[in-house]
Amino acid sequence: MKKSIEIVKTLLIPKLEKDIYFNRLTFKDAFWESFTLSFLNYENDAKPTYELLYALQLDNPEIIFDKLATIYSKLIKELAEDYVIGNHDKATDFLFQNNNPTFQKEVRFLETMQQAIKSVERKRIKADLPTTYERLTFELSETEIAAVAKKKGREDLKAKFKQWDEELKVKSEPTIFYSLGTETKSVQKTKIISLSWIKYAVAACVVVTAGVLYFKFSNNNVDSLMQQDENTVVTIDEKKGNDKNPPIEKPIETYITSTSEVSIQYPSSLGYTNTGTAKPITVYFKDASFTIDRLKKEYTVSDKGAGSEPRAKALEKQLQLLEAKSGKYEFDVKQLIIYSEKNKEPLSILTTDEKTFYLKRGNQYSYLYFTKIPLLFQPVKEATLIEQLEKISFENE
Amino acid sequence: MSKITSTKFGHLTDPELVQLIQENQEYLGEVYKRCKTYSVSFMRKMTNGAKNDYELDDVFHDSMLVLYEKIIAGDFKLTASLQTYLNSVCRFQLLNKLGKDKLFTDYDDHSDTDDDEGSMAYKSSITDCLDEIEDPKESKFYAIETALIKMKTAGGHCYELLTLFWYHKKSMNELTLIFGYTNEVNTRNQKSKCQKRLEKMAFNELNA
Numbered sequence: 001m002k003k004s005i006e007i008v009k010t011l012l013i014p015k016l017e018k019d020i021y022f023n024r025l026t027f028k029d030a031f032w033e034s035f036t037l038s039f040l041n042y043e044n045d046a047k048p049t050y051e052l053l054y055a056l057q058l059d060n061p062e063i064i065f066d067k068l069a070t071i072y073s074k075l076i077k078e079l080a081e082d083y084v085i086g087n088h089d090k091a092t093d094f095l096f097q098n099n100n101p102t103f104q105k106e107v108r109f110l111e112t113m114q115q116a117i118k119s120v121e122r123k124r125i126k127a128d129l130p131t132t133y134e135r136l137t138f139e140l141s142e143t144e145i146a147a148v149a150k151k152k153g154r155e156d157l158k159a160k161f162k163q164w165d166e167e168l169k170v171k172s173e174p175t176i177f178y179s180l181g182t183e184t185k186s187v188q189k190t191k192i193i194s195l196s197w198i199k200y201a202v203a204a205c206v207v208v209t210a211g212v213l214y215f216k217f218s219n220n221n222v223d224s225l226m227q228q229d230e231n232t233v234v235t236i237d238e239k240k241g242n243d244k245n246p247p248i249e250k251p252i253e254t255y256i257t258s259t260s261e262v263s264i265q266y267p268s269s270l271g272y273t274n275t276g277t278a279k280p281i282t283v284y285f286k287d288a289s290f291t292i293d294r295l296k297k298e299y300t301v302s303d304k305g306a307g308s309e310p311r312a313k314a315l316e317k318q319l320q321l322l323e324a325k326s327g328k329y330e331f332d333v334k335q336l337i338i339y340s341e342k343n344k345e346p347l348s349i350l351t352t353d354e355k356t357f358y359l360k361r362g363n364q365y366s367y368l369y370f371t372k373i374p375l376l377f378q379p380v381k382e383a384t385l386i387e388q389l390e391k392i393s394f395e396n397e
Numbered sequence: 398m399s400k401i402t403s404t405k406f407g408h409l410t411d412p413e414l415v416q417l418i419q420e421n422q423e424y425l426g427e428v429y430k431r432c433k434t435y436s437v438s439f440m441r442k443m444t445n446g447a448k449n450d451y452e453l454d455d456v457f458h459d460s461m462l463v464l465y466e467k468i469i470a471g472d473f474k475l476t477a478s479l480q481t482y483l484n485s486v487c488r489f490q491l492l493n494k495l496g497k498d499k500l501f502t503d504y505d506d507h508s509d510t511d512d513d514e515g516s517m518a519y520k521s522s523i524t525d526c527l528d529e530i531e532d533p534k535e536s537k538f539y540a541i542e543t544a545l546i547k548m549k550t551a552g553g554h555c556y557e558l559l560t561l562f563w564y565h566k567k568s569m570n571e572l573t574l575i576f577g578y579t580n581e582v583n584t585r586n587q588k589s590k591c592q593k594r595l596e597k598m599a600f601n602e603l604n605a
Contacts, residue, residue: 035464064557096420109596111531112535112537112538112541113541113562113563113592113595114563115530115531115538116538116541116542116545117545117559117560117563117564118530118563118564119530119542120542120545120546120549120560121560121564121565123463124424125461125462125465126459126461129425129426129429129461130429131426132423132425132426132429133404133426133427133429134426135423135426136405136406136423136424136426136427137405137426267450321497366572378403381403382403382434382573384434384435384438384516385434
């Protein structure tokens with residue numbers, strides 16, 4: 001009953017407050033209890049409710065009477081909701097036992113609605129269950145967010161550049177118009193004058209530079225010839241560099257790549273077995289062992305030479321990058337990149353539920369996670385899962 | 398307790414998981430990942446291949462719903478591991494489906510000798526199962542269900558608000574926090590508006 005009294009208070013007091021004599025009123029608990037009890041029967045007999053309100057000696061009780069039907073409807077709805085949720089009390093029991101039609105109609109609707117909601121939600125949860133784990137563990141790495149933000153930032157900047165270009169075009173036109181009388185003639189004149197001046201200046205520079213260089217080199221040749229005649233010792237120009245230390249910028253074949261296409265193997269229950277309709281995944285084997293060996297040799301040589309620290313550091317960095325990826329993999333829906341040499345072991349990709357993928361190399365199974373960051377292969381250890389994968393593999397052979 | 402798995406939340410104990418599911422339904426995914434393989438193997442063994450994987454998956458999904466509905470009802474007490482509980486619910490549901498036929502009885506006789514107790518264990522005392530939806534073919538029910546699906550497709554917060562209250566048993570306080578309303582009175586008003594909207598839509602469906 002306490003809950004019903006609280007609901008009645010919440011609904012009725014704001015209406016009573018509008019009456020000018022409200023401040024003179026004092027409400028005792030007994031009043032609210034008797035009012036709530038009589039109000040619960042308002043639909044069958046409104047008289048006791050009116051009498052209790054008249055007893056309050058309000059300035060204009062009729063205004064409150066007009067609103068009683070709405071208040072009653074709200075009260076019944078709230079009590080019906082409570083009843084359907086399972087919170088039964090004296091008030092709900094009273095309404096139920098007295099076969100209150102409004103209450104019963106509301107309860108029936110809410111019960112049906114609850115069942116309908118249960119049905120729809122159960123279907124949704126059941127459909128979502130296989131992917132719930134992926135949703136729970138899905139997170140974006142900082143590098144992915146940074147890459148997207150970078151791309152978006154660049155696009156925005158490019159858009160701004162275009163906008164500025166447009167503004168520049170618009171701004172440059174009136175200046176030309178102002179400087180010379182007629183529009184077309186003036187533009188042509190300005191361009192001809194400036195271009196021809198630059199042309200002559202550049203030509204003069206080229207002639208002067210060529211002259212100076214010719215003079216300098218001819219003198220050097222004469223000097224060296226004279227030195228060779230006098231002295232038989234041959235010297236090497238230090239600026240030319242050491243042939244044993246080729247620069248790191250020299251293009252190096254980083255990976256020896258070989259590719260193959262592999263079809264995903266599904267469990268027969270998914271209805272894909274041997275259909276050949278599923279899209280194949282391209283497997284790239286990227287073998288950097290040759291490059292790593294070569295870099296290591298170069299690093300050993302360059303490390304000994306004095307003044308070759310930057311080169312050694314660059315080699316070391318490149319080596320570290322290649323070694324960090326070695327033996328790892330990257331995977332998405334279309335391709336699998338394996339950073340190792342292609343061996344003769346048969347390779348296949350399996351899935352149990354179209355969401356979780358596994359790699360089979362020889363007789364070994366490993367998890368395949370969607371990743372753009374190279375990951376080490378994590379072997380499958382659970383016996384039941386291996387059994388399941390072997391079954392899929394067998395069915396697809 | 399079920400064994401620690403290689404899942405992301407494999408470090409969580411079963412009671413911790415139950416607590417988390419009560420707050421966030423998505424943690425059911427962790428239970429699903431941990432227990433599905435063993436429960437399906439258990440049922441496969443139990444039915445001796447009489448039921449196909451689709452049917453077994455369906456029974457397992459129903460068992461997950463039983464677990465979830467028990468947790469959100471607030472009276473769920475874990476007396477065994479989640480794996481054992483789910484195996485038991487699967488078993489009881491299969492028992493109802495199979496009608497206690499010979500296949501099941503044979504397995505029941507040999508259950509005590511099963512050495513894989515951690516993953517294949519069950520408790521015959523657990524008889525929880527998914528309660529049937531009352532009168533799903535009644536026109537009013539169908540109208541409300543259709544209206545609800547339309548409400549979900551249309552977007553907005555009404556579908557979520559109503560399902561969180563009526564199915565997921567969230568309190569007004571929790572709903573206020575989830576939807577960012579200023580107070581519980583506002584939340585109650587919003588829910589009431591959504592309910593009225595659903596009532597109208599269902600009425601239109603009935604009279605279409």
